[in-house]
Amino acid sequence: MSPSIDTLGAVLDALGTTLPGFFSDLQSSLPYTPFYSSADLIEIGKADTISYRVIGLDHPNRQMLMLHERYAIGADTGEEFTHAAQEAGVVLSGAVEVTVGNQKRILGPGDGYYFDSRLPHRFRNVHEGQSEIVSAITPPTY
Numbered sequence: 001m002s003p004s005i006d007t008l009g010a011v012l013d014a015l016g017t018t019l020p021g022f023f024s025d026l027q028s029s030l031p032y033t034p035f036y037s038s039a040d041l042i043e044i045g046k047a048d049t050i051s052y053r054v055i056g057l058d059h060p061n062r063q064m065l066m067l068h069e070r071y072a073i074g075a076d077t078g079e080e081f082t083h084a085a086q087e088a089g090v091v092l093s094g095a096v097e098v099t100v101g102n103q104k105r106i107l108g109p110g111d112g113y114y115f116d117s118r119l120p121h122r123f124r125n126v127h128e129g130q131s132e133i134v135s136a137i138t139p140p141t142y
Contacts, residue, residue, distance in 0.1 A: 032058050032059065032060060034059075036055055036056060041053035041054060041055055041068060042054045042057045044142060045069075048072070049071070049072045049075040050069070050070070050071055050072070050075045050077065051068075051069065051070040051071075052067050052068075052069055053067065053068045053069075053070075054066070054067060054142065055067065055068060062140055063138060063139065063140070064136050064137060064138040064139070064140055065136065065137040065138070065140035065141055065142050066134075066135075066136050067089075067133075067134070067135045067136070067137070068132070068133075068134055069089070069123075069132065069133040069134070069135060070130055070131070070132050071094070071096060071123065071124075071125035071130065071131045071132075071133075072125065072130060073125065073127070073128065073129060073130065074125060075124070075125045075131075076122070076123070076124040076125070077122050077123045077124070078122070079122070080099060080120035080121055080122045081120065081121065081122070082117060082118050082119065082120050082121070083117050083118070083141055084117065084118055084139075085117040085118075085137050085138060085139055085140075085141055086114070086115070086116055086117060086137070086138055087113075087114070087115065087117050087135060087136065087137040087138075088112065088113060088114035088115075088135065088136055089112060089113055089133045089134060089135030089136070090110070090111070090112040090133065090134055090135075091107045091108060091109055091110065091111050091112070091131065091132070091133050092109060092132040092133060092134060093109055093130070093131060093132045094108075094109075094125060094127035094129060094130060094131025094132060095107070095108050095125070095126050095127040095131060096123055096124065096125055096126065096127075096131045096133060097123070097124040097125075097126045098113050098121070098122070098123055099120075099121060099122040099123075099124075100113070100115045100119050100120075100121045101119040101120060101121075106126055117137065
């Protein structure tokens with residue numbers, strides 16, 4: 001009903017297309033600019049619990065996926081998942097429990113992470129309010 005980016009990628013792979021190909025109509029309709037207002041960020045998450053807003057979706061020859069992430073109270077990415085990439089991020093507000101492989105840590109504002117996404121990983125908001133992260137994934141999975 002609300003697939004993760006990895007699940008959507010696997011479904012599209014089975015259908016013989018890619019995430020960029022699937023969203024090519026959306027990308028081609030957007031004029032390129034190096035600047036993005038909040039309204040320009042494209043939502044690809046489960047907006048009611050986890051919001052993943054893409055920065056620079058229309059950037060030509062994009063080499064990374066840049067996200068503004070928001071996690072509602074109790075939001076959880078669910079079971080640990082993997083994909084072929086590297087990712088890094090910084091917590092802007094709140095507190096997020098990040099699990100990577102057999103390591104787990106609660107990160108607060110200003111704390112960051114960087115890991116090989118082939119390791120099983122998971123994100124869970126453990127704050128009493130919303131938590132926010134800015135992250136980058138390369139190569140882009142969307």
